[in-house]
Amino acid sequence: xxxxxxxxxxxxxxxxxxxxxxxxxxxxxxxxxxYRQLPEEGLKFMVYLQKENIIDESGMPKERFxxxxxxxxxxxxxxxxxxxxxxxxxxxxxxxxxxxxxxxTQYFGPGTRLTVL
Amino acid sequence: AQSVTQPDIHITVSEGASLELxxxxxxxxxxxxxxxxxxxxxxxxxxxxxxxxxxxxxxIKGFEAExxxxxxxxxxRKPSVHWSDxxxxxxxxxxxxxxxTFGRGTSLIVHP
Numbered sequence: 001x002x003x004x005x006x007x008x009x010x011x012x013x014x015x016x017x018x019x020x021x022x023x024x025x026x027x028x029x030x031x032x033x034x035y036r037q038l039p040e041e042g043l044k045f046m047v048y049l050q051k052e053n054i055i056d057e058s059g060m061p062k063e064r065f066x067x068x069x070x071x072x073x074x075x076x077x078x079x080x081x082x083x084x085x086x087x088x089x090x091x092x093x094x095x096x097x098x099x100x101x102x103x104x105t106q107y108f109g110p111g112t113r114l115t116v117l
Numbered sequence: 118a119q120s121v122t123q124p125d126i127h128i129t130v131s132e133g134a135s136l137e138l139x140x141x142x143x144x145x146x147x148x149x150x151x152x153x154x155x156x157x158x159x160x161x162x163x164x165x166x167x168x169x170x171x172x173x174x175x176x177i178k179g180f181e182a183e184x185x186x187x188x189x190x191x192x193x194r195k196p197s198v199h200w201s202d203x204x205x206x207x208x209x210x211x212x213x214x215x216x217x218t219f220g221r222g223t224s225l226i227v228h229p
Contacts, residue, residue: 004160006160033216035219040221041221041222042207042219042220042221042222043161043207043219044219045216045217045218048216056216091160091161093161105151105163105166106163106217107163108153108160108161108162109160110158110159110160111159111160
């Protein structure tokens with residue numbers, strides 16, 4: 001059973017360009033989460049999606065950032081008109097459908113390291 | 118609001134020595150607690166988790182953690198550290214929102 005897959009692993013963009021980060025959850029997982037990690041900091045929650053639905057986007061910046069998880073294909077985190085402050089590691093996690101009694105554990109991908117020149 | 122504090126930014130131990138990484142949380146009800154490890158350039162791997170039941174939780178790679186409600190703590194321990202344990206360790210707390218909050222992490226350095 002393959003783990004959570006993210007691509008690309010490294011992405012370099014110039015200021016003003018668009019960045020697209022992809023995440024394929026583990027087989028059987030229907031929940032996807034995106035996090036951002038800045039140097040010397042922990043993970044900051046960005047958005048939680050289920051198939052074709054955004055459940056919680058309270059951690060997403062109001063502008064330039066968007067996320068989707070279509071019925072078919074990977075989840076996409078899209079950053080328009082990137083700025084240097086967007087440089088960070090972006091992690092995707094997935095979890096299976098929730099079971100009674102508590103949240104299921106999140107399984108993390110290897111991350112995409114975005115560098116904005 | 119839930120929060121996690123990892124008071125130690127860096128911890129240095131000698132190989133073979135015991136280890137304890139501290140984690141304190143703030144949460145209004147019974148929390149769900151997690152420890153993750155992150156090797157350089159990698160994603161996070163789950164070491165162990167606590168949802169309910171026995172307050173001493175065993176995890177992978179010889180790690181264990183103890184939930185102490187009275188101290189709002191969930192410290193991670195290992196009796197004998199190996200050089201391969203050098204990594205960043207993150208404590209996280211979750212609950213009804215299913216969105217865990219992560220601490221800033223503790224960097225473990227292992228001396229030979």
